[in-house]
Amino acid sequence: MNDIVRILKEKGFKVTPQRIAVYNVLMNTKEHPTVEAIYNKLQPMYPTMSLATVYKSLEVFRELNLVQELNVGEDKFRYDANVKQHPHIMCIDCGRVDDVDDEMFFNLKDEVASKTGYELVGQKLYFYGRCPSCKRK
Amino acid sequence: MNDIVRILKEKGFKVTPQRIAVYNVLMNTKEHPTVEAIYNKLQPMYPTMSLATVYKSLEVFRELNLVQELNVGEDKFRYDANVKQHPHIMCIDCGRVDDVDDEMFFNLKDEVASKTGYELVGQKLYFYGRCPSCKRK
DNA sequence: TATGATATGGATAATAATTATTAATTAATA
DNA sequence: TATTAATTAATAATTATTATCCATATCATA
Structure with missing residues (x-):
């Protein structure tokens, strides 16, 4: 059985075609769509x-x-159906949003915690630039 | 003369009491206020x-x-009147937003550029956690 | 210092993303 | 299958932000 179906059931939420459809859109794209984009695709x-x-x-x-x-x-x-917190990068020309591999950020949290005195629970890392395809133009 | 006055003049913008007031609020706070907060303070x-x-x-x-x-x-x-791009950290309990010293992020841009193939132009780094004062409670 | 061209401020309306509401429908389970 | 509770879909409400409009303040120039 599909994961999404199992999890919804386990948590006591109803399994509806609409929910499955929305989730599948997110599962099958790397595009980080907006609500509008998901709606249009459906x-x-x-x-x-x-x-x-x-x-x-x-x-x-x-x-x-x-x-x-x-x-x-x-x-x-x-x-994003990928719920692991990971950095993203957006092209300032065409607007596409890509994932960034996050292995290089491993010890970032600890460093920030010790610098700020905060107890860290999460992070959002966004980068901006020109994607390979826009760079060429 | 005040910097803000000089720059506005240079760029052909009129120097008004309102503009100076708004800018001064930002200059004299570390609180990263919202529009509403600036308005209330004025x-x-x-x-x-x-x-x-x-x-x-x-x-x-x-x-x-x-x-x-x-x-x-x-x-x-x-x-933020500090225009140098630097990371911020927000307390998930009380909502305050603090600066994070950014020396530890020096080589981040280069690493991201080489990983993604993007030509990097900027970044936004946000961390979330419990601030020292909320941690104590 | 006074004048006049023009950008700006203030009030308010418009916009756009999101959230709340509600009545009708549907799914889960006994 | 009937009951009950959750969900859908349409619509209204909300909220941050942007646009509009015109009286007024600013500032270069006389």
Whole structure:
């Protein structure tokens, strides 16, 4: 059985076609889509699904830690089915958002904790630049 | 003469009491205030100043690179008169936002560039945790 | 110092993303 | 299958931000 189905059941949430559809969009992309983008991608297959349902599905997934929310500085959120906190990089020309391998950030948390006196629980690391394809132009 | 006055003049912007007031709030705080917070702080001294004026002043300052905009993941921006890109840390309990010394991030950009193939131009680094005072409770 | 061109401030309306509400529908389970 | 509780979808409400409009303040120039 699909993971998402099992987890929803375990946590007492209902398994609906809409939720599965929203989650599958996120599972099958590397594009870190916005709510709008997810909605648009689902339109052809689920023409009756409303934007509010996309929002609510994402809210449930976030609660269950099945997706993470990104804010790269736009006035809206993007979503990622990869819930491991990892850095992202955005192209300032074309707007695409990519993952950044995070092995180089291993000891960052400890260093920040000792510098600031905070007890660290998380981090959001965003980089900005020109992607390989935009660089060429 | 005040720096802000000189720069506004040089760039052909008019020097108004409102602009100076907004800038001074930012100069004299380490709190990374929101627009609302700036507005509230100015109310006693400038009771006729409107929220729109705060927004517009900040827009000018951002254009002139006199302030930087932060988005720590709230649904609003915070502002900092320190325009050098540096990491921030937010307390998940009380909401305060502090600076993080950035010497430890020196070679980060180069590493990210070589990993991703992007040409790096900037970064936003946010950490989350419990501040020393909230930790004690 | 006075004048006049023009950018700015302040009030308010508009916008856009998100959240709340609600009635009708649907799924889970006895 | 009936009951119950959760969910959907449509819509309204909310909230941060941006745009508009015009009286007014600023400042170069006379």
